[in-house]
Amino acid sequence: MGEQNGPSPRERTKRVRVGGVAIGGGAPVSVQSMTTTPTSDPVATLAEIDALERAGCEIVRLAIPSAASLDGFRACCEASPLPVVADVHFDHRLAIEAARLGAAGLRVNPGNIGDDSKVDAVIDAAGEAGIPIRIGVNAGSLDPAVDARGDLDHESKIVESAVSFVRHFEERGFFDIVLSAKTHSVPETVAVNRRLSRALPHVPLHLGVTEAGGPTQATVKNSVALGILLSEGIGDTIRVSVTAPPVEEVEVAWSILSALGLRRKGPEIVSCPTCARCTIDLLALEAEVERRLRGIAAPITVAVMGCEVNGPGEARAADIGVAGGKGRGVLFAGGERIAVVSRDEIVDALMDQIARRFP
């Protein structure tokens, strides 16, 4: 979709591994999220990790705000079904401890860790543990030397800071790097990551729009920015930020990957927005079908349509479909019209067909 020629940028990045998950080098774009429970409470945090895994999260990040979280972090690393990344700001000693306690990766913003000796100690700890580091850059964690330059605009300061950090890590002999540069602006996120992909074509990029707001605005901002970048082949792993329970972030992330045709997880629903032609309670019907499909892993297309204009065509084109109207629904499966059922029976009949055809 990006109309680029030759291999896509994400095929040219170096492959690194976070636990069992590959990032870069043409690996499938992976889905990350972050827990919101106190890391010092491993029972609550592991419950959230389990919910994230069920939603399709592949890498989970835990904040370590202080040493009081380290015991909980270790317990999570031991019991988590997902690779656990330690998210550390300001205090390099917490990152070093996390590497020793079983982290599958570290995330640090070198710009808020302090002088090079502290950053180098983190690099060396990750090297000893054999784990990658995600280098984060945002407006609050620029390279001080870059930030001081009067000749650069804000976008360039983010790009140049990221380049400077990566060079520093590589000069120290550390190459298991994933890079992220996040802002809450979509145009800036797109521009910065295009520039990073050109400046550092070998470094896998972690994409996200940060501090993106509540569900609607954040879903839109992440979909627009990640949609543009991923369609150009830029971006190796993603984390959607929404001010909402983290499971919702994972659903949005998968929906972005599905929309682009990059990866597919579970059913896709084709349903119309309804209009004056609709003579069935389609919103309730669609919501009920969506809810009942949650447990289904098969990548099937299910049409839930409410009118005669596009309804029969879409229902016929889908794996399973219903064209509803006037208190009843015409069921289609595999392109064949198979039954007419009353409104109350539609959802059960759809689910019954799915269970039979996609066991």
Added chain:
Amino acid sequence: MGEQNGPSPRERTKRVRVGGVAIGGGAPVSVQSMTTTPTSDPVATLAEIDALERAGCEIVRLAIPSAASLDGFRACCEASPLPVVADVHFDHRLAIEAARLGAAGLRVNPGNIGDDSKVDAVIDAAGEAGIPIRIGVNAGSLDPAVDARGDLDHESKIVESAVSFVRHFEERGFFDIVLSAKTHSVPETVAVNRRLSRALPHVPLHLGVTEAGGPTQATVKNSVALGILLSEGIGDTIRVSVTAPPVEEVEVAWSILSALGLRRKGPEIVSCPTCARCTIDLLALEAEVERRLRGIAAPITVAVMGCEVNGPGEARAADIGVAGGKGRGVLFAGGERIAVVSRDEIVDALMDQIARRFP
């Protein structure tokens, strides 16, 4: 953001007018939606139109499924605060009547209207009324001559059908055209509209992903497809399709335009996704702020942040911001720290500052 050189595609399209709203020729990308009430019930339909207008809808479309809707349609045209477009399928006589009854525009899919004499009668009725026609094309309404060609894939059939319909309208001397080609596939929507923009650079494009599903999936699919196209300068007016109340479609549409920096309406919220560092009920706080901001038209940025890493920086950078934690919030306005208030007082204090500074 599209990195194109020279004027953007949307500056090269012919400008048409739907009531008082300009489409094309560099006009601001307008936001459309469609009513879901029976058009035969003008009281309910006008109430929905009013709600859509308050949400920021600029052009509204009403389905006319049969002649029983024509009286209601006329009543809506007379009383609607928004230009009303008649959406007609199959029966060309309904479109002709709608043009006579005061429609600000027609939407027809020539591919389901029938033979040329019927299409021409609709064209002539629009010409007499001095209103534009949106030519719609989708999988179910291809040009039969194009659809019969074995040398074309599905995407090409949509493109060639659209080109064929536009040529027919222009050969009859009708040029007030907006063109839409919708599918429920994001890659196909992007590819088709890129090709149409190149094949018919003078024709304004109406963008949307149709039958896109429930709120999350539909928001993602529309944001990705419209985000990619609009960022390339393609698209003159948009309609987001969501299986949800139409006011939600309008909110998503504006959010897409805001995210791209194309248009701005009302406040933008910068809020973090929360993590283990968050010591305040940020999800509830953000939702409350979002709700209270609904009536505000000023294009301000409001930060609602929950931790020490990015909180103070983002709150300071916003027009108004709060960095919350441990049962209290530090308020910032215009880059200055202005107060510390308890959790219960945060929202009122924020709204008070907004009322004072952006009256």
